[in-house]
Amino acid sequence: MELKGKSKPTNNEVREIRKDHFLPTAFLYYKNPLQLIKGKGCYVYDEKGNEYLDAIGGIVCISAGHNHPKIQESLIEMIKDDEIQHTSTIYMNHHAAELAEKIISEAPKGLDKCSFTNSGSEANELAFMAARHATGETMVINLRHGYHGGTSGTLANCGHNTWRFKAQPVASTTSALEPYCYRCPFNQKPESCHLECAKNVETTIQTSTHGKIAAFIAEPVMGVGGVITPPDEYFHEVTKIVHNYGGKYISDEVQTGSGRCGNSFFLTKELKIDADIVTTAKGFGNGAPIGAVLMKSNIAESMSGKLYFNTFAGDPYQARQALTTMEIIEEEKLIQNAKEMGDYLLSGLKDLMKKYEIIGDVRGRGLLIGIELVKDRKTKEYAKDEANELMEFTKERGLLLGKGGLFGNIIRIAPPLSINKKQAEKILSVLDESFLTLSNKK
Numbered sequence: 001m002e003l004k005g006k007s008k009p010t011n012n013e014v015r016e017i018r019k020d021h022f023l024p025t026a027f028l029y030y031k032n033p034l035q036l037i038k039g040k041g042c043y044v045y046d047e048k049g050n051e052y053l054d055a056i057g058g059i060v061c062i063s064a065g066h067n068h069p070k071i072q073e074s075l076i077e078m079i080k081d082d083e084i085q086h087t088s089t090i091y092m093n094h095h096a097a098e099l100a101e102k103i104i105s106e107a108p109k110g111l112d113k114c115s116f117t118n119s120g121s122e123a124n125e126l127a128f129m130a131a132r133h134a135t136g137e138t139m140v141i142n143l144r145h146g147y148h149g150g151t152s153g154t155l156a157n158c159g160h161n162t163w164r165f166k167a168q169p170v171a172s173t174t175s176a177l178e179p180y181c182y183r184c185p186f187n188q189k190p191e192s193c194h195l196e197c198a199k200n201v202e203t204t205i206q207t208s209t210h211g212k213i214a215a216f217i218a219e220p221v222m223g224v225g226g227v228i229t230p231p232d233e234y235f236h237e238v239t240k241i242v243h244n245y246g247g248k249y250i251s252d253e254v255q256t257g258s259g260r261c262g263n264s265f266f267l268t269k270e271l272k273i274d275a276d277i278v279t280t281a282k283g284f285g286n287g288a289p290i291g292a293v294l295m296k297s298n299i300a301e302s303m304s305g306k307l308y309f310n311t312f313a314g315d316p317y318q319a320r321q322a323l324t325t326m327e328i329i330e331e332e333k334l335i336q337n338a339k340e341m342g343d344y345l346l347s348g349l350k351d352l353m354k355k356y357e358i359i360g361d362v363r364g365r366g367l368l369i370g371i372e373l374v375k376d377r378k379t380k381e382y383a384k385d386e387a388n389e390l391m392e393f394t395k396e397r398g399l400l401l402g403k404g405g406l407f408g409n410i411i412r413i414a415p416p417l418s419i420n421k422k423q424a425e426k427i428l429s430v431l432d433e434s435f436l437t438l439s440n441k442k
């Protein structure tokens with residue numbers, strides 16, 4: 001792809017500027033970090049025009065594909081028409097209203113009120129506030145290894161020391177043990193377990209709260225934690241427990257939403273989780289900064305008389321991009337594609353697992369997939385350095401992947417939902433070659 005335009009800072013210059021002025025908390029992937037300049041469909045391009053297959057979809061944000069022509073057209077049309085660039089909820093705007101109708105039509109039954117936000121973190125913050133306001137209780141139960149955002153309230157519910165800051169207040173939250181079958185905290189095997197992890201939510205409430213809670217929050221697939229994929233029954237057990245103790249069930253679909261997991265726009269709906277609140281962001285806007293909180297009417301009604309204002313939430317351009325993304329997902333049957341391509345990738349990865357000892361586990365739903373790397377299948381020692389090396393090898397071969405897990409040993413695959421069979425084959429063949437290079441190095 002040809003790169004046009006005036007001369008831009010070189011990669012080294014950008015790196016220097018970052019070193020001088022960015023907070024040290026900003027991190028980069030790869031020994032020679034990439035600068036991505038352009039994107040089209042499932043591909044992204046660096047400043048030299050080198051092409052990469054984007055198998056992490058920005059950072060799990062690209063559902064319809066990069067720069068989809070329909071999104072381009074709708075935004076260009078708005079700019080050409082001098083559509084207002086900013087207006088807030090204190091004025092009416094049809095884009096946000098249309099989007100509200102559309103997203104509610106995809107929501108699990110009973111979730112018929114919504115509010116837009118600028119990010120997933122903000123969506124979860126509003127979910128916590130709503131649950132606490134509705135119940136008059138403060139305690140939120142989260143899961144170890146969970147991730148819900150980078151704001152104060154969401155970090156208080158973060159199950160990773162790496163993301164938390166010193167002196168980060170974590171009042172009014174407590175953690176239940178993770179439903180992590182590959183590393184079961186109860187030393188059980190999926191075949192023989194009795195959902196001890198679900199029962200642990202009750203024990204946690206009984207031992208770490210006064211017996212009533214505001215909310216329980218969980219991702220239906222724990223993305224940042226390394227695509228931890230709990231069994232379906234886990235959610236039904238836990239919803240009952242949460243409701244018995246007076247709490248609201250918050251399903252964090254920031255990563256899993258927008259059809260990424262196949263079958264349904266929201267995984268909560270597919271799994272029939274009786275959630276009281278669902279949050280989403282990332283793929284919802286196909287890269288535009290927009291999130292949403294959906295909730296049951298009774299929770300929303302409990303907030304009557306209070307004010308909630310968020311300057312940019314539901315801005316016309318973001319709302320239009322999200323709405324157009326939803327239309328594309330529907331028209332191009334991308335949810336079905338996510339299921340088919342996801343199943344294809346999972347089965348191909350399971351074959352690779354037979355060849356490479358370093359692959360300890362392969363898991364996920366639809367196009368949200370994790371490959372857990374271990375130094376030894378018996379001890380399950382975390383293969384963190386190997387995960388970094390593998391990422392370098394795949395990058396050299398034109399494939400971008402993500403990484404996750406508390407110890408950084410889990411490769412994450414989350415390409416645009418529009419990925420085709422040839423591109424999925426490419427992911428598998430590059431991984432095969434890269435695993436071979438990795439094993440030959442030893």
Ligand SMILES: Cc1ncc(COP(=O)(O)O)c(C=O)c1O
Nearest residue numbers: 119120121147148149254255281
């Ligand atoms: C499950 C989940 N919830 C919330 C967030 C926070 O979203 P954002 O970074 O848009 O604030 C993330 C981000 O990675 C996420 O994965």
